[in-house]
Amino acid sequence: DAGVIQSPRHEVTEMGQEVTLRCKPISGHNSLFWYRQTMMRGLELLIYFNNNVPIDDSGMPEDRFSAKMPNASFSTLKIQPSEPRDSAVYFCASSSRGKGFEKLFFGSGTQLSVL
């Protein structure tokens, strides 16, 4: 398996532009997570899905952020409009949740810079 695939690896955009980050989880995994990592705050969960349904989006900073999972093999995180404070590394991760918790598999991350 290729692992969790994120695109793009790097994104540089100007303030006010729309940004879309993409994630393909590992086939067969039924949980998908979006995390953000900054120097100041470390890793934070933004939102997670279970069987394509959003379960907890309490970490989404504000209405400018939205996430979708239209099917089991694809998810997007959109920021519109983007702001410089959104600059961070965004990680997608997936796991196969059975009766308990399972190991997380992370993508390589998207380095976002908003100028």
Place this chain on the structure above:
Amino acid sequence: KNEVEQSPQNLTAQEGEFITINCSYSVGISALHWLQQHPGGGIVSLFMLSSGKKKHGRLIATINIQEKHSSLHITASHPRDSAVYICAVSRGGSEKLVFGKGTKLTVNP
């Protein structure tokens, strides 16, 4: 006070030394994860545990539920172990993880 506290924040060791990284948490948890973040930024899940001890190669993770404390040990450390080690906990049946700030480990040859 953060829900998850790690110590030390930074750790420098010589190759071959035994390493211990500590994680304390303040709430009841369902599971605790140890993650490794390489200098290039990639994150790998090392362990997920809810009780006792787990071992993988030179890495050992332990957890004491009563004391709300976990340790990650590295035996015979090697420069390739240099990374940031992050502790994270989930609670209440949720898959939402709360992360520690990480411990930056540098192993010198």
